[in-house]
Amino acid sequence: MSVKIDSLCVIGLGLIGGSLAAALRGANPSLKLIAIDHDADTLQSAKSSGLIDEGYRSVDELSDIPQVAVVAVPVAAMCSVFAEIKPWFQRCLAITDVGSTKQSVLDDLATVLSPEQSGCFVPGHPIAGREQSGLTAALSDLFQGRRVILTPTEKTRTKSTAIVTQLWQQVGAEVEELSPDEHDEILAATSHLPHALAFSLVRCLTQKHDGQEIFRYAAGGFADFSRIASSDPALWRGICLANKDALLRAINLFEEQLSELKSNLDTADGDALETMFRMAKTARDQYKK
Amino acid sequence: MSVKIDSLCVIGLGLIGGSLAAALRGANPSLKLIAIDHDADTLQSAKSSGLIDEGYRSVDELSDIPQVAVVAVPVAAMCSVFAEIKPWFQRCLAITDVGSTKQSVLDDLATVLSPEQSGCFVPGHPIAGREQSGLTAALSDLFQGRRVILTPTEKTRTKSTAIVTQLWQQVGAEVEELSPDEHDEILAATSHLPHALAFSLVRCLTQKHDGQEIFRYAAGGFADFSRIASSDPALWRGICLANKDALLRAINLFEEQLSELKSNLDTADGDALETMFRMAKTARDQYKK
Numbered sequence: 001m002s003v004k005i006d007s008l009c010v011i012g013l014g015l016i017g018g019s020l021a022a023a024l025r026g027a028n029p030s031l032k033l034i035a036i037d038h039d040a041d042t043l044q045s046a047k048s049s050g051l052i053d054e055g056y057r058s059v060d061e062l063s064d065i066p067q068v069a070v071v072a073v074p075v076a077a078m079c080s081v082f083a084e085i086k087p088w089f090q091r092c093l094a095i096t097d098v099g100s101t102k103q104s105v106l107d108d109l110a111t112v113l114s115p116e117q118s119g120c121f122v123p124g125h126p127i128a129g130r131e132q133s134g135l136t137a138a139l140s141d142l143f144q145g146r147r148v149i150l151t152p153t154e155k156t157r158t159k160s161t162a163i164v165t166q167l168w169q170q171v172g173a174e175v176e177e178l179s180p181d182e183h184d185e186i187l188a189a190t191s192h193l194p195h196a197l198a199f200s201l202v203r204c205l206t207q208k209h210d211g212q213e214i215f216r217y218a219a220g221g222f223a224d225f226s227r228i229a230s231s232d233p234a235l236w237r238g239i240c241l242a243n244k245d246a247l248l249r250a251i252n253l254f255e256e257q258l259s260e261l262k263s264n265l266d267t268a269d270g271d272a273l274e275t276m277f278r279m280a281k282t283a284r285d286q287y288k289k
Numbered sequence: 290m291s292v293k294i295d296s297l298c299v300i301g302l303g304l305i306g307g308s309l310a311a312a313l314r315g316a317n318p319s320l321k322l323i324a325i326d327h328d329a330d331t332l333q334s335a336k337s338s339g340l341i342d343e344g345y346r347s348v349d350e351l352s353d354i355p356q357v358a359v360v361a362v363p364v365a366a367m368c369s370v371f372a373e374i375k376p377w378f379q380r381c382l383a384i385t386d387v388g389s390t391k392q393s394v395l396d397d398l399a400t401v402l403s404p405e406q407s408g409c410f411v412p413g414h415p416i417a418g419r420e421q422s423g424l425t426a427a428l429s430d431l432f433q434g435r436r437v438i439l440t441p442t443e444k445t446r447t448k449s450t451a452i453v454t455q456l457w458q459q460v461g462a463e464v465e466e467l468s469p470d471e472h473d474e475i476l477a478a479t480s481h482l483p484h485a486l487a488f489s490l491v492r493c494l495t496q497k498h499d500g501q502e503i504f505r506y507a508a509g510g511f512a513d514f515s516r517i518a519s520s521d522p523a524l525w526r527g528i529c530l531a532n533k534d535a536l537l538r539a540i541n542l543f544e545e546q547l548s549e550l551k552s553n554l555d556t557a558d559g560d561a562l563e564t565m566f567r568m569a570k571t572a573r574d575q576y577k578k
Contacts, residue, residue: 233566277522
């Protein structure tokens with residue numbers, strides 16, 4: 001089923017919203033692209049570069065409700081955006097979001113509307129990102145070959161899910177469906193835990209050793225490992241709080257692994273250490289990236 | 290002071306030894322390059338490509354002792370190589386190594402010779418590497434712009450240190466001196482700890498979730514973060530055991546950071562989380578890599 005969409009509004013023209021607008025501009029030039037963002041300079045630059053057709057600083061300034069809306073704000077801001085666009089849920093063909101956690105977004109929406117009233121909402125999460133943020137970091141090919149997870153509920157309209165699926169496929173992504181809980185549990189492990197570890201590692205180094213001095217002795221492995229510690233602190237505060245329980249479970253599981261490593265180190269059990277490392281290498285080698 | 294060297298022997302033609310040979314071939318074409326490696330195919334391929342002038346499978350096969358020797362074997366193999374080249378310490382202008390730990394290498398050497406007998410030995414560690422290993426992974430520019438740490442002791446001859454310094458400078462590296470203990474403490478934090486965390490993270494993911502399934506949902510951050518988990522398990526067994534005490538201290542410090550994060554998460558203290566993340570980001574942003 002292919003549905004022709006004439007207008008789409010991106011709420012939040014940051015890394016993800018900006019990259020989606022750029023990708024859609026290329027894939028679907030006739031689509032009318034509207035953006036809402038608090039920052040006037042961002043809107044001005046997006047308009048003058050031709051990235052969007054119309055830009056507004058608040059929802060109230062829009063005269064027509066768009067057919068499709070993509071809420072691309074940090075998870076901590078979802079609730080207030082849902083309140084602002086409340087009337088849209090009765091009019092849009094589909095509304096989706098790009099938040100890194102899915103149950104929290106559904107909980108936020110439930111504070112504004114009942115599930116019956118929000119059948120056009122398709123929770124979504126493109127698994128793509130960069131440690132930089134903002135429109136200047138946006139890339140038109142950010143979603144090419146990337147996975148986008150949709151977590152429709154039993155109240156979500158099939159047609160809305162089809163529209164959002166098609167939207168992401170247009171920009172080169174592979175779309176999959178999971179339950180919100182499955183999504184949150186998996187992403188806690190593959191994304192939120194690595195970020196927590198990277199932030200902790202960098203803190204550990206700077207606190208113990210003399211500030212920046214220690215980084216002079218860091219090689220490529222450290223550079224790769226710690227890159228995500230440059231991610232936006234406010235954004236990650238929101239993500240961590242929104243997925244707190246799953247993240248705490250993931251950290252506990254990680255701590256068990258680290259304990260086992262420590263114990264093998266403490267007893268100088270070389271065979272056990274090598275077996276642990278070999279299992280990790282075998283798994284990592286199969287993941288080509 | 291510049292010393293003209295005519296012959297250099299690399300013991301162990303893996304990633305580091307092979308990259309050094311390739312870099313020296315370019316920087317100093319008249320230098321006679323000899324290699325010792327257990328693997329006949331590796332030697333054959335290095336000879337036929339012109340990377341080395343002579344290759345031998347054991348130390349005993351060499352007719353002339355080289356002026357300079359670079360021991361480029363895993364730290365776990367240092368001790369047996371030192372025993373094999375024991376007579377060289379009376380004849381070489383300089384002998385150095387490339388091991389990731391420095392006190393363990395000095396301890397290994399001390400089982401073979403007294404400090405007074407090993408004045409030509411300059412412990413060294415190029416902070417450069419890749420998660421791949423072996424000669425096929427070697428790169429002639431691996432040391433370009435990289436730091437090499439030398440940890441001479443009070444018995445090390447000044448002339449030998451100067452020769453090894455010059456050798457690394459020739460291939461584009463920046464040479465610094467530290468004490469063996471300083472080196473081991475710093476590298477435990479910047480290199481050995483990140484490897485331990487990466488191995489543990491990948492194990493944590495594969496053990497909890499259904500094998501490879503979980504990696505389908507991993508994005509770029511995870512790819513970067515876990516890349517070093519593909520490193521050679523036997524090599525890292527040796528490094529971890531050789532620097533066990535400093536690594537255990539680094540892990541304990543890391544665990545304190547992770548505990549603080551968990552506690553802030555548990556109490557949903559968003560301000561404290563954001564402050565932690567912001568400190569990490571500020572530190573990481575200043576490290577450009």
